[in-house]
Amino acid sequence: MTFSPETDADPEAIEERVETTIADNDVVLFMKGNRLMPQCGYSQRAVELISQHVEEFETVDVLPALPQYREALESHSGWETIPQTFVDGEFVGGSDVLAELDERGELAAELGAE
Numbered sequence: 001m002t003f004s005p006e007t008d009a010d011p012e013a014i015e016e017r018v019e020t021t022i023a024d025n026d027v028v029l030f031m032k033g034n035r036l037m038p039q040c041g042y043s044q045r046a047v048e049l050i051s052q053h054v055e056e057f058e059t060v061d062v063l064p065a066l067p068q069y070r071e072a073l074e075s076h077s078g079w080e081t082i083p084q085t086f087v088d089g090e091f092v093g094g095s096d097v098l099a100e101l102d103e104r105g106e107l108a109a110e111l112g113a114e
Contacts, residue, residue: 014069017072031047079093081094
């Protein structure tokens with residue numbers, strides 16, 4: 001089976017979902033796949049890092065409309081790669097930034113876990 005992302009997803013609906021999800025959740029991770037089944041190593045790493053400090057956080061699978069999610073997220077973060085983490089409405093970064101914060105012992109505070 002070949003994965004083919006939806007190409008007819010409404011960009012305005014995706015933009016609205018991104019805005020609402022960021023606004024309604026303390027911690028949200030836009031990722032490839034979901035928390036139980038990440039579809040790329042970077043998304044898996046981000047889930048692992050966040051899960052070390054926060055039990056409840058929202059995840060959004062961007063794969064069904066990847067181009068539209070990339071565009072919508074880039075308008076919020078200036079960053080086009082996935083995964084992307086937002087905390088209290090602010091963009092934090094991808095798995096590399098989460099790993100750097102974790103190495104410096106700053107990730108828990110950044111996620112609001114302290």
